[in-house]
Amino acid sequence: MTPDELLSWVPRLRRYARALAGNRDDADDLVQDTLERAWVRSALWRGVADMRGWLFSIMHNLHVDGVRRPRLHTQAIDEDTPELAMAPTQGERLAVLDLQAALYQLPIEQREIVLLVALEDMAYSEVARTLGIPIGTVMSRLSRGRERLRTLIEGEGHAETVHLKVVK
Numbered sequence: 399m400t401p402d403e404l405l406s407w408v409p410r411l412r413r414y415a416r417a418l419a420g421n422r423d424d425a426d427d428l429v430q431d432t433l434e435r436a437w438v439r440s441a442l443w444r445g446v447a448d449m450r451g452w453l454f455s456i457m458h459n460l461h462v463d464g465v466r467r468p469r470l471h472t473q474a475i476d477e478d479t480p481e482l483a484m485a486p487t488q489g490e491r492l493a494v495l496d497l498q499a500a501l502y503q504l505p506i507e508q509r510e511i512v513l514l515v516a517l518e519d520m521a522y523s524e525v526a527r528t529l530g531i532p533i534g535t536v537m538s539r540l541s542r543g544r545e546r547l548r549t550l551i552e553g554e555g556h557a558e559t560v561h562l563k564v565v566k
Contacts, residue, residue, distance in 0.1 A: 404436060407453055410518065414454065417513045418461050420502055428464070432457040451528045454518070458510065458529055500550040508543030511536055 411432055415425035435456050446452045501509055510529065514520045522540075526533040 401437075403449075404433065407450065408433070410450070411453060411457060414513060414518060415457060415461075417501065417517060418457075418510065428457060428461060431460050435460065448524070448527070450518075451520075451524055454514065454520075454528045455530070462506075496551060497547075500547050503550055504543050504546055508539050508546065511539045512543040512547065515540055 408429065411429045412425060415428040415432075416422065419425040419428055432453060436453060443449075501512070504512065511525055514525045514528065515522070520528070522533050522536045525536045529536070
């Protein structure tokens with residue numbers, strides 16, 4: 399693999415990092431750290447059969463390490479939506495923001511798997527290899543994550559329902 403081929407993975411790494419980190423600055427730091435770690439280990443590239451999985455594994459491990467370390471600043475949800483070919487309507491933008499907010503309410507273990515399967519279109523076996531967990535764990539976390547997302551999104555629509563008592 400050449401440096402240009404490594405850089406060709408940046409858009410996918412950035413997309414996954416933004417979903418993991420929650421804001422653009424932390425995501426850019428995570429992508430940079432991932433590329434730096436991959437570059438330092440460039441001697442291993444010949445033995446890497448699945449470069450995407452290898453890079454995502456590096457990113458996953460860096461993110462987990464970062465989550466375990468005490469934070470010096472608070473993390474806010476980035477209000478920017480991913481760049482789209484066509485500007486979204488107000489309703490679509492609100493739906494994306496609702497989904498983003500719901501994703502950040504998931505436990506990190508579920509969020510990572512939901513993102514790798516749904517956003518990166520990775521097979522369960524690829525996710526299992528990338529995260530170093532059994533495939534059954536991938537399937538159960540994905541199922542729980544999807545159900546929790548469904549509950550959070552549907553619950554937001556019902557949260558504002560007010561039941562009034564008729565008084566005569």
